[in-house]
Amino acid sequence: MRRSLIQVFGFLISTFGWLFVSCTLAMDYWRVFYVGGKGGNWMIKGIWYWSNLWKDCVTDTSSVTNCREYDVLWAVTPYVQGVRGLLMISMSLGLVAAVLCFIGMDCTYIGGSEKTKNRILLSGAAFHFVGGVSSLAAYCLYTNKVVSAAFSPTVDRSIIRYGLGTPIFLGFVGCFFIILGSVLYAVTIIPIRILTSSARTTGDPPSYAQRTRSKTLYTSAYYAPSRQSRLHSQSSSSRISRLSQATVEKMSARDTFV
Structure with a gap:
């Protein structure tokens, strides 16, 4: 029961994780920079420069947004292409992992025997782990580029220094x-595999043929008469035969006398 609960909890946690990752692909403000000040009559004027994996945009205080979408794949900045590729790979692995884990869980009645499940x-857990690491690498790559451009002393001050947005x-x-x-x-599977491998290392339980052979040997060794007992029985039988022969001779002598 505890094992099934852990697996269900792992399924829910991983599903929410992939939901968050997939939502970030469609979200705006991956990086954002605000420029603002005060104009005449204390009117506040500001402009937001922001970008995501698909476009660069500018939004002013009147909520008017102007965007420039990335034209073609080979015209995109290389690190953006890398982030896209890592996220696509991770989501593909996550889809396969979700199907495998759903089949292999104890609370589902598909997948075959317990060993196969x-x-x-x-x-499925391995696919989840690799997919999660791939997504983490994508976000770390994007974060590294944004932060290095914002804090590097060699970057020109005229270049916009973006900050990290909510999707990151x-x-x-x-x-x-x-x-x-x-x-x-993995916690619900690895201890079982460790116990199984340790049992194989220490030795499997004897088979039915081995148990039968050992039992037969034990029985024969236990119930078979020893050499001393055989000699004693032989001497007893010879003594009895001599006594019986003497008795027969006495009886024949008596009959002759009579």
């Missing part, structure tokens, strides 16, 4: 949930 669940932090939380879910899956 354990293997499927362990494979949401993505980090999703990666943590995914990796935690894979660990919860």
